[in-house]
Amino acid sequence: MLILTIACAVAGLCVGSFLNVVVYRVPRRLSVVRPASACPGCGTPIAGYDNLPVLSWLLLRGRCRSCDEPISLRYPLVESATAGLFALLAARFGAGWTLPAELVFAAGLLALALIDGEHFLLPRSVVYVSAALVAADLVAATIATRAWGRLLTALACGAGSFLAFFVVNFLRPAWLGFGDVRLSFLLGMALGWLNPWYLLIGFMAANLAGASVGIGLILAGKASMSSRLPYGVLLASGAIVAIFAGDAIITGYRHAVHGFH
Numbered sequence: 396m397l398i399l400t401i402a403c404a405v406a407g408l409c410v411g412s413f414l415n416v417v418v419y420r421v422p423r424r425l426s427v428v429r430p431a432s433a434c435p436g437c438g439t440p441i442a443g444y445d446n447l448p449v450l451s452w453l454l455l456r457g458r459c460r461s462c463d464e465p466i467s468l469r470y471p472l473v474e475s476a477t478a479g480l481f482a483l484l485a486a487r488f489g490a491g492w493t494l495p496a497e498l499v500f501a502a503g504l505l506a507l508a509l510i511d512g513e514h515f516l517l518p519r520s521v522v523y524v525s526a527a528l529v530a531a532d533l534v535a536a537t538i539a540t541r542a543w544g545r546l547l548t549a550l551a552c553g554a555g556s557f558l559a560f561f562v563v564n565f566l567r568p569a570w571l572g573f574g575d576v577r578l579s580f581l582l583g584m585a586l587g588w589l590n591p592w593y594l595l596i597g598f599m600a601a602n603l604a605g606a607s608v609g610i611g612l613i614l615a616g617k618a619s620m621s622s623r624l625p626y627g628v629l630l631a632s633g634a635i636v637a638i639f640a641g642d643a644i645i646t647g648y649r650h651a652v653h654g655f656h
């Protein structure tokens with residue numbers, strides 16, 4: 396288990412490095428493959444040995460080797476966050492068929508949340524690629540374990556949440572954009588595979604977080620009733636809450652409902 400957790404953390408560093416590229420380039424409609432990363436200050440291509448996740452940033456003390464231009468702290472932070480999330484998922488699910496799907500899911504959520512937080516945008520390419528990879532993992536898991544009912548549940552949850560979001564978007568486009576509708580399919584599928592209740596918990600956590608943050612910002616005088624919050628960030632956070640706290644919340648709820656006769 397420890398080896399798996401460490402391996403996932405190291406994989407998370409590398410995936411996080413790629414997510415940095417995705418988060419910067421996709422909203423600017425640039426290719427994620429070409430050209431290779433270069434310093435935004437002097438344009439010098441970044442050598443392989445200066446492109447190691449977190450480590451290079453520390454060794455270079457956050458500055459370009461050629462021109463001393465500062466390199467944003469955001470890069471090592473995203474890499475560390477991905478590594479931390481991957482390690483927690485490894486500890487949560489252990490070795491098995493579910494882990495790869497949830498790792499891909501978490502990486503997709505992190506990229507989408509970062510892009511949505513900055514640009515109020517959930518690029519369809521990122522949603523589609525994440526959903527396709529999660530679906531492929533779940534199909535492979537189903538073939539290996541023959542848990543066809545579980546796959547059907549996951550797809551039904553994806554379709555159900557897509558439909559629910561689609562209706563809200565149709566009736567009140569100002570409340571949530573079509574990016575959120577697409578994202579809801581990915582959420583429904585990945586959470587529905589684990590436990591359909593996680594989906595409900597994820598949506599409730601997202602809306603609760605949105606209401607708390609919104610009221611906090613209004614009280615602090617930093618927002619008004621008409622201000623927007625990036626709903627994709629809230630949905631992604633809610634999904635992470637469901638994955639890690641879902642079982643505890645369900646148990647707590649059962650105790651609260653059935654515990655006092």
Ligand SMILES: [Zn+2]
Nearest residue numbers: 434437459462
């Ligand atoms: Zn430079």
